[in-house]
Amino acid sequence: MLPLVAVNVLVILGPALATVYYSFTDWSGLGAAEWVGFENYRDILSDGDFYGALWHNVLWTVFFLTVPIAMGLLGAFLLSRITRFQMFFRVAYFVPYVVASVVNAALWQNILDPDRGVGSALAGIGIPWLDGVSFFGDQNLALPTVAFVDNWHWWGFVVLLFLTAMQSVDKELYEAAKMDGAGRWQQFLNVTLPGIRPTLVFVVLMTIISSLLVFDYIYIITQGGPAGATEVVATLMYKEAFVRFEAGYAAALGIGMSFMGGLIVLLFLYLRRKGWEI
Known part of the structure; x- marks a missing residue:
């Protein structure tokens, strides 16, 4: 086990401890770092850009705790009720997940292009409502559109x-529910959901943490624009470190988000100890 422990220390523990240290410094990312104590954290509390980006993370979390989970539950329930072509639908649903983010993003950027995308194609057959709509360039549409792609x-x-x-x-639980006169919806609420509660809790936890860390699709498609409409904490952190060369401040942002993620994990562990997911 020692080689694996050594790799984890070098790749995870070492950079993590370095990030904690640099969060207390004024550092450009190169050269010596100047110790400034809690100044970076005080700056975060008065940074309007941070609160705007954090709000977008909250909206992203709300979306992914509702739409994908509802779609996932419905899709899984329907798949569990069919016997023919089940493997085909499994593969069809799963393919987008294994395709690289850059490829998926480029695909949807072309599909939703205001000049040569689906809007102009529909306009060509007499459906003009989406013609010229800039889904990724409109401040009101950019964030929900990127969330749709993700x-x-x-x-x-x-x-x-x-x-x-x-x-x-x-399966005997479903048979018993049918004998009691339960329809499919009642079976789903009273048999399926309680039966998959541990998995549902895991998906919720994973969704919240990934929503706090979301970066790839937003940065690839909009880079946080237009005018900060899709800026999240991760993209703000990237810009602070590699565009404005405020690596110390970016490290403080990272530690702050890690702290929030840690609190969420502790909350779930507490609920698990109380038997909430059983």
Whole structure:
């Protein structure tokens, strides 16, 4: 185990401790760092850009705690009820998840291009409502559109997680529910959801943490624009470190988000000890 421990120390523990140290310094990313104590953290509390980016993280979290999970539950429930072509649908749902983020982003940038995308194609057949709409360039549409693209790649993975959990639910429970006169919706609420609760809790936890750390699709497609409409803490952190060369301040942002993530994990561990997911 020692080689693996050494790799983890070098790759994870070492940079993590270095980030904690640099969060208390004024450092450009190169050269010597000047110790400034809690100045970076005080600056965060008065930084309007940070609060705006954090609000976008909150909106992103709300979206991914509702739409993908609801779609995943519905897709998994429907798949669990069919016997023909189940493998085909599993593969079809899962393919976007294994395709590289850059490829997915480029695909949707072309599909939603205001000049040569789906809007202009529909206008050519007499449906003009989306013609010229700049989904990624409009401040009101940019964030939900990027979230839609990310959801398109993500929800198939959620489907497979829920489907695996649903297939482990005792079939006799469904038979007993049918004998009591329960319809499909009642079976879903009273048998399926309680049976997959541990998986549902895991997906919720993973979704919240990934929403706090979201970076790739936003940076690839909009770089936080237009005019900060899609800026999240991770993209703000990147700009502070590699554009404005405020690496110490970026480190403080990273530690702050890690602290928030740690609090969420502790909350879930507390709920698990109380038997909430059983």
